[in-house]
Every structure is written in C-alpha cells, then in structure tokens.
Amino acid sequence: AYVRSIKQIGGKWNPTSKTWTVDERDEDRLNATLAQHFGWTPEQGEGELVTFRITLTGRNAYSREYTIAGRRIAYRAYRDSAPILADGVVIVEGNFTSSGGSKAGPMLFDAKAPQGKVVTLEVRDFPKGALEAAGIEYELVETSIDREALAAEKARLLTRLAEIDA
Numbered sequence: 366a367y368v369r370s371i372k373q374i375g376g377k378w379n380p381t382s383k384t385w386t387v388d389e390r391d392e393d394r395l396n397a398t399l400a401q402h403f404g405w406t407p408e409q410g411e412g413e414l415v416t417f418r419i420t421l422t423g424r425n426a427y428s429r430e431y432t433i434a435g436r437r438i439a440y441r442a443y444r445d446s447a448p449i450l451a452d453g454v455v456i457v458e459g460n461f462t463s464s465g466g467s468k469a470g471p472m473l474f475d476a477k478a479p480q481g482k483v484v485t486l487e488v489r490d491f492p493k494g495a496l497e498a499a500g501i502e503y504e505l506v507e508t509s510i511d512r513e514a515l516a517a518e519k520a521r522l523l524t525r526l527a528e529i530d531a
Contacts, residue, residue, distance in 0.1 A: 416506040423474040434495035458485040
C-alpha cells in the first residue's frame with residue numbers, strides 16, 4: 366500500500382541508495398503518506414522510538430484494521446483468515462478469534478466473541494510523539510538491557526550450580 370501511495374505522488378525508487386525520491390513541491394503529500402502508513406509526522410522528527418503494549422478488545426478493534434497515528438498495527442484481510450500483524454508487532458498475551466465479521470466486512474474480533482476476549486500486543490520502534498498524541502491507553506515497555514546485572518546474575522547462578530553439583 367505504501368509503494369502505491371508514494372508512486373501516486375510521483376515517487377521514484379533509487380535502487381542504488383535504496384531510497385524514494387519525491388519532488389520537493391509534494392512535501393505535504395509525502396508527509397501525509399508517511400503519517401498514513403507509518404505514523405510519522407515532521408513535528409516528531411527522528412525523535413525517540415519506544416516499545417509499548419496495548420490491549421485490543423471487541424470494543425476498540427471492531428473493524429478490519431487497527432491503526433495508531435496512521436500506522437497499521439493489525440489487519441484481517443478476510444473473515445476466516447488470521448489477522449496480519451505489522452512489522453515490529455507481536456502478540457504477548459491472548460489470541461484473536463479464528464473468524465471475524467462477515468464475508469463482506471471482516472473484523473479483527475467477531476461480534477460474537479466472548480466478553481473479556483482480549484489480545485495484548487507489543488508494538489516496537491514507534492515514534493514516542495505520535496504515541497502520546499494518539500490519546501490511547503498503553504503501557505511503555507523498558508527495552509534497555511542492564512548487562513552488569515545480567516553478568517552478576519550469571520555469576521550467582523554459576524556459583525549456585527557449583528554448590529548443587531558438589
């Protein structure tokens with residue numbers, strides 16, 4: 366969908382640099398395309414990227430796709446197909462219904478899904494500014510790794526294993 370959109374505003378692919386080139390007079394259209402497909406806006410710039418979790422239910426994911434700030438998070442192409450998750454999105458808890466909506470109008474969750482049916486997704490590398498502006502409930506996930514703490518835990522566990530083996 367992104368490639369089609371960028372071509373519609375005259376975008377040209379450069380295979381050498383692996384980038385798209387768009388006439389500078391189409392900057393507003395380019396920004397709209399980037400917002401639609403990736404949730405990026407010029408106000409956010411390169412900004413900080415975050416990882417967060419969001420819970421989807423029949424109340425907030427009642428259509429064929431779920432988007433945040435223009436970025437598609439999950440999508441069901443057909444009533445009986447499994448939902449497709451965007452790059453950088455994983456299920457951490459629960460699962461989608463095996464079927465959703467009707468043949469003409471697929472939905473991420475089926476209207477007949479049991480109350481309380483939820484899916485928690487982890488969304489990675491999302492612009493923090495776009496997430497904050499989206500006005501949704503989410504939980505930030507700490508992604509930094511404390512290597513010193515891991516090394517200390519490893520040493521402690523190796524000592525304990527030596528005690529067990531003795």
